[in-house]
Amino acid sequence: xxxxxxxxxxxxxxxxxxxxxxxxxxxxxxxxxxxxxxxxxxxxxxxxxxxxxxxxxxxxxxxxxxxxxxxxxxxxxxxxxxxxxxxxxxxxxxxxxxxxxxxxx
Amino acid sequence: xxxxxxxxxxxxxxxxxxxxxxxxxxxxxxxxxxxxxxxxxxxxxxxxxxxxxxxxxxxxxxxxxxxxxxxxxxxxxxxxxxxxxxxxxxxxxxxxxxxxxxxxxxxxxxxxxxxxxxxxxxxxxxxxxxxxxxxxxxxxxxxxxxxxxxxxxxxxxxxxxxxxxxxxxxxxxxxxxxxxxxxxxxxxxxxxxxxxxxxxxxxxxxxxxxxxxxxxxxxxxxxxxxxxxxxxxxxxxxxxxxxxxxxxxxxxxxxxxxxxxxxxxxxxxxxxxxxxxxxxxxxxxxxxxxxxxxxxxxxxxxxxxxxxxxxxxxxxxxxxxxxxxxxxxxxxxxxxxxxxxxxxxxxxxxxxxxxxxxxxxxxxxxxxxxxxxxxxxxxxxxxxxxxxxxxxxxxxxxxxxxxxxxxxxxxxxxxxxxxxxxxxxxxxxxxxxxxxxxxxxxxxxxxxxxxxxxxxxxxxxxxxxxxxxxxxxxxxxxxxxxxxxxxxxxxxxxxxxxxxxxxxxxxxxxxxxxxxxxxxxxxxxxxxxxxxxxxxxxxxxxxxxxxxxxxxxxxxxxxxxxxxxxxxxxxxxxxxxxxxxxxxxxxxxxxxxxxxxxxxxx
Numbered sequence: 147x148x149x150x151x152x153x154x155x156x157x158x159x160x161x162x163x164x165x166x167x168x169x170x171x172x173x174x175x176x177x178x179x180x181x182x183x184x185x186x187x188x189x190x191x192x193x194x195x196x197x198x199x200x201x202x203x204x205x206x207x208x209x210x211x212x213x214x215x216x217x218x219x220x221x222x223x224x225x226x227x228x229x230x231x232x233x234x235x236x237x238x239x240x241x242x243x244x245x246x247x248x249x250x251x
Numbered sequence: 252x253x254x255x256x257x258x259x260x261x262x263x264x265x266x267x268x269x270x271x272x273x274x275x276x277x278x279x280x281x282x283x284x285x286x287x288x289x290x291x292x293x294x295x296x297x298x299x300x301x302x303x304x305x306x307x308x309x310x311x312x313x314x315x316x317x318x319x320x321x322x323x324x325x326x327x328x329x330x331x332x333x334x335x336x337x338x339x340x341x342x343x344x345x346x347x348x349x350x351x352x353x354x355x356x357x358x359x360x361x362x363x364x365x366x367x368x369x370x371x372x373x374x375x376x377x378x379x380x381x382x383x384x385x386x387x388x389x390x391x392x393x394x395x396x397x398x399x400x401x402x403x404x405x406x407x408x409x410x411x412x413x414x415x416x417x418x419x420x421x422x423x424x425x426x427x428x429x430x431x432x433x434x435x436x437x438x439x440x441x442x443x444x445x446x447x448x449x450x451x452x453x454x455x456x457x458x459x460x461x462x463x464x465x466x467x468x469x470x471x472x473x474x475x476x477x478x479x480x481x482x483x484x485x486x487x488x489x490x491x492x493x494x495x496x497x498x499x500x501x502x503x504x505x506x507x508x509x510x511x512x513x514x515x516x517x518x519x520x521x522x523x524x525x526x527x528x529x530x531x532x533x534x535x536x537x538x539x540x541x542x543x544x545x546x547x548x549x550x551x552x553x554x555x556x557x558x559x560x561x562x563x564x565x566x567x568x569x570x571x572x573x574x575x576x577x578x579x580x581x582x583x584x585x586x587x588x589x590x591x592x593x594x595x596x597x598x599x600x601x602x603x604x605x606x607x608x609x610x611x612x613x614x615x616x617x618x619x620x621x622x623x624x625x626x627x628x629x630x631x632x633x634x635x636x637x638x639x640x641x642x643x644x645x646x647x648x649x650x651x652x653x654x655x656x657x658x659x660x661x662x663x664x665x666x667x668x669x670x671x672x673x674x675x676x677x678x679x680x681x682x683x684x685x686x687x688x689x690x691x692x693x694x695x696x697x698x699x700x701x702x703x704x705x706x707x708x709x710x711x712x713x714x715x716x717x718x719x720x721x722x723x724x725x726x727x728x729x730x731x732x733x734x735x736x737x738x739x740x741x742x743x744x745x746x747x748x749x750x751x752x753x754x755x756x757x758x759x760x761x762x763x764x765x766x767x768x769x770x771x772x773x774x775x776x777x778x779x780x781x782x783x784x785x786x787x788x789x790x791x792x793x794x795x796x797x798x799x800x801x802x803x804x805x806x807x808x809x810x811x812x813x814x815x816x817x818x819x820x821x822x823x824x825x826x827x828x829x830x831x832x833x834x835x836x837x838x839x840x841x842x843x844x845x846x847x848x849x850x851x852x853x
Contacts, residue, residue, distance in 0.1 A: 147721065155720045159676055160683070160697065161713055162705025171714045174779040178718065181665045181780075185731040 147175050252291070259284040260520040263847075264330045264577040265604075267523055268371070271314065271329030278318075278329030282311035282373050285331040289375055289521045298496045298516035300336050300392075302376035303343060307331065310373045325371030327584055333522035335510050336377040337384060337559040338363045338568075347559040348382040348392050348494075348509075351707025352688035361557015362589050363526050363568055370584040375522055378512030379496045382709045383679065384533050384561045387785040388763055389511020391711050392494040495765070498540055499850040501811035504762040507540030509533040513571045514541035520849060524572045524581050528558055530565045531667050532757075532789030535801035538571050539757035539816025542803045542846045544578040544833065545571045547789075549824050550796035551596040553582075554589030560678040562671035563594075565793050573847060575611075575802060575834040579603035582826060601827040610831025611838045615648040618832060620819075621655035621750035626788075631760045637805035637815040638756045641836070644804075645754070648839045650832075653750055658742035660787050666735035667790040668783055672719035673729065679716065682707065714779070740795040747797075747822045752832050755788045757801040757816030792820045802833050803846045814846065 147155075149168035152175075156163045163171070259281055262270065270276040286304050293299065314329050334340065337347040339357035346352040364374065381391040498506040499519035506514040510527030514537030517525050527534045529547040538545025546569040553568040560566060570581035586600045622642065627635065646652050684690040684703030691702040708716070722729050746753055763785070766778075792799040797820055804817035817836070821829035837843050 147717075151721075152717050155717045156705075156713060157701070159680065159716055159720050160700040160704055161708060161716055162701045163713060163717075164705075167710055167713060170710060171717050173776045174714055175718055175776075177776055177780045178665075178668055178783070181661070182669055182722075182728050182732070185662070185665055185728070185735055187731060 147172055147179060252288075255280075256284040256287055260288055260523075262523075263574050264327065264332075264523040264572060265574070265580055267330050268324075268326060268328050268580070271318070271371075272324050274318065276329075278311035278314035278371075278373065279308060281329050282307045282331055282375075285373075285375055285522065289516075292519050292521045295502070296497050296499060296515045296519045296521055297494055298378055298512040298519065298521055299333065299376040300346070300348075300379045300494055300512065301344060303374055304376075306343070307373050307375050310368060314371050314373070325369060325584075326580055327367065327524075328371030329373060330371070330523050331373045331375045332367060332581075333375050333378045333513060333516045333525040334364060334367075335380050335513055335525070335527045337380055337528055337561075338377075338526065339557045339559070340364050340374075340377065343377065345377065345559070346688070347384070348380045349682075349707065349709065349712070350689060351682045351704065352559075353707075355688035359557070362554035362591060363557060363585060366554075366584055366587075367526065367581075372524075372584070375516075378510070378516055378522075378525060378527075379494050380512060380527075381509035381533075382712050383559065383675070384509040384528060384530055384566075385675070385711050385715060386508040386511075387532070387536060387782045388505035388766070389508035389514070389537065390495050390505055390766055391508070391709060392496065392511060497765075498762070498813075500540075500542060500813055501762065503765055503811070504813060505540065505765055507537035507758075507763075510537045510545075510571060514538060514543060514545075517541070517543055517571050517573060518850065524570055524577055526581070526585065527569065527571050528555075528561075529567050529569060529793070530561050530671060531793050532786040534567075534569050534571060535757050535789050535799060535816070535818060536785060538801040539803075539814065539818075540762060541571075542806075542814030542850075543571050543573060544575050544800065544802045544837075545569065546578050546582055546826065546830070547792065547799045548582060548586065548826050549596070549798045551594050552598075552798070552824065552826065553585045554587075554592040554595045556589055556591035556595075562674035563678060564674060565667070565671055567793075574843070575607050575800075575830055575837050576604055578800070579607040579830045579834075582830075586826075596824070598824055603827050603830050606827035607830040607834035610834040613835070614839075615645060615650035615832060615835045618650045618752075618835075619750040620645055620650045620652050620832070621746050621753045622652060622755070623655050623657040623746075623753075626657055626660060626755060629759060630756060633761045633805075633807045633809075634756050634759060634815055638754075638817065641804040641817045641840075642754065644839050645832075645836055648835050652754075655746040655750065655753065656742075657746055657753070657791070658739045660791065662735040663739040663791040663794055664783055664787060666732045666739065667786065667794060668718070669722055669729065669732035670736060670794075672715040673722050674719070675712075675715050676719035676723065679708075679712070736794045739791050743791055743795045743797060743820065747820070751821070751825075752829060753820040755818045756804075757788055757818040758785060759787060760785075761807045761815055762813040788818050797821065797823055798826045798829055800829050800833050802837060803842050804836075804840065805842060806845065 149172040152168045152171045153163050267281055271278050286307060289299060289302050311329060314324060318324055336345055339345045339359060339361045341357060341360045344356050379392045381389060496506050496511040496515040498504045499515060510533050513525035513527040516522040518541035529535060534545040534547050547567050548569050550567055555566055555568060558566060558568060568585060570578045572578040572581060583600060583603045588597045589595045642652055682704060683700040689703055689707040691699060691706050693699040693702050799818060799820045801816040801818050803814050805815045806812040819829055819832060
């Protein structure tokens with residue numbers, strides 16, 4: 147994985163990486179990726195949950211579950227008053243509409 | 252230190268609870284003694300990120316008042332404890348070692364603090380940890396500072412355009428504690444003798460290459476073989492500012508992670524017991540490094556409601572204590588079904604302390620302990636000697652030692668690295684700069700979340716997020732990782748079909764030297780693998796969801812004397828049997844008295 151790929155992957159889950167971080171992460175992952183690729187290719191039945199699934203498309207413009215804002219925040223006991231103020235600062239068109247549209251596409 | 256304080260902190264948690272219950276000592280007196288100890292040891296240990304003296308005195312006063320009213324007291328009445336800062340506490344900031352949660356004050360108590368309070372325990376404060384529990388040494392406890400350390404930057408240099416703007420735009424800073432503790436942190440890092448090299452594992456060029464290339468190691472991070480591993484002074488030490496708990500046995504060695512503050516506090520007598528969490532070894536490794544008993548219960552045995560999640564199929568909650576009896580008492584209070592955690596088990600909780608007491612008096616007749624000899628290659632000689640002596644002790648107490656064949660530990664390590672990273676991507680998705688802690692405001696949600704997460708997560712967390720994200724695009728590799736987990740689980744279960752517990756050292760090395768900067772990316776790569784390998788003996792039980800305990804089995808002969816841990820894995824929900832074996836071993840060794848005396852008791 148080269149540093150550019152690290153930046154793109156981080157971006158897919160909404161994490162900004164600077165070039166130094168991307169380079170460090172890229173280097174740190176090389177030996178681990180080699181170990182991963184060396185894992186034995188066992189039949190799926192070796193693990194009950196090992197069936198390959200359809201590849202999940204990562205979208206940088208969808209930060210999480212595409213839920214309406216009110217539903218996403220309902221029942222989240224740790225949402226603070228400050229958090230609600232911040233949520234309010236992002237108008238519905240930013241969080242809810244775009245996410246809903248993206249999620250339904 | 253006053254005689255009273257010395258007398259109080261020398262008592263075990265069980266002895267303290269008994270004394271408070273009988274009225275020979277007041278809970279407030281105990282709390283004051285420990286708070287004085289917390290303060291006196293703050294610079295030396297850096298174990299607490301947030302002491303809570305007001306809470307401690309209020310909870311202790313409540314215990315004394317209940318006793319005065321003639322009400323029955325809980326099993327941990329008046330026992331002062333520390334709580335890993337990854338457990339939420341109502342009205343007390345909880346940051347999980349991360350900058351991204353800076354200033355977040357949860358409005359509710361997690362199950363752990365509620366159960367400890369119900370048992371009569373007294374909260375001394377929140378304990379340092381590696382960010383989100385992602386660390387093996389306890390040296391990734393701060394965010395910005397550690398990030399700069401890992402990149403080899405000066406603390407005064409901006410970290411890049413976006414990040415620099417982000418810092419200026421930080422909406423919330425740590426409330427109160429950060430500024431108040433900042434000077435102390437600088438003193439801690441700046442005043443301590445940092446004789447470690449760039450990495451605890453790899454210190455000099457040639458040796459770095461050895462580790463990076465996977466060659467046989469001819470030296471150990473504890474420094475017992477290489478006496479002069481590095482003459483480099485640590486730039487990070489002089490910069491100061493990071494929170495890195497110290498091992499009370501040696502300021503030059505890490506306390507182990509990720510429950511690093513918990514290990515340092517209990518071993519340094521700044522808490523009678525502590526509550527930590529264990530994903531791949533985060534209770535057991537610091538317990539081993541600090542000469543303590545650490546228990547990882549069966550997955551689901553203790554509620555995780557209120558634990559800041561890292562990898563949900565692996566996360567567990569358990570105690571760190573000085574004795575098996577203390578660990579058993581705390582586990583009994585924490586364990587049990589919790590409707591707020593859908594993964595918590597309904598199985599009844601046994602009386603762990605009673606089972607431990609039985610093991611202590613009855614020994615190990617009829618108990619079979621399995622050991623995989625092929626698993627013991629590459630141990631530091633001091634560890635190999637201590638482990639061999641431990642097996643002799645177990646056999647002397649009546650146990651039968653049998654050989655078993657366990658799955659290749661490298662399979663488990665790789666599966667753990669993969670699966671925990673994938674789960675972390677999901678669990679950490681909630682930190683978006685909106686609901687919690689740090690926020691770097693931008694003109695859209697997406698930009699705000701990316702900037703906040705970029706500024707708030709440390710490099711190690713980002714590394715795991717990148718890995719986990721990549722793996723989600725590699726279903727074939729993920730399937731292999733899950734298969735490796737299944738193989739590991741099946742192997743352990745098969746071995747436990749013919750023995751009561753599996754024994755190994757907790758760690759292959761007796762200690763890891765405090766690290767400074769990682770200077771080059773290639774060394775960072777070696778460090779990432781070396782850090783993963785610290786969990787070589789612990790991750791298999793994590794993947795299998797089985798209970799495990801680490802307890803002291805010796806000290807290294809050289810100076811400084813470093814504790815060595817014995818690791819025992821038991822059958823599902825047989826924590827009681829495991830603690831009975833541990834108690835029998837503890838009673839049969841000379842180490843209990845030596846370790847009870849603590850690092851300064853030699």
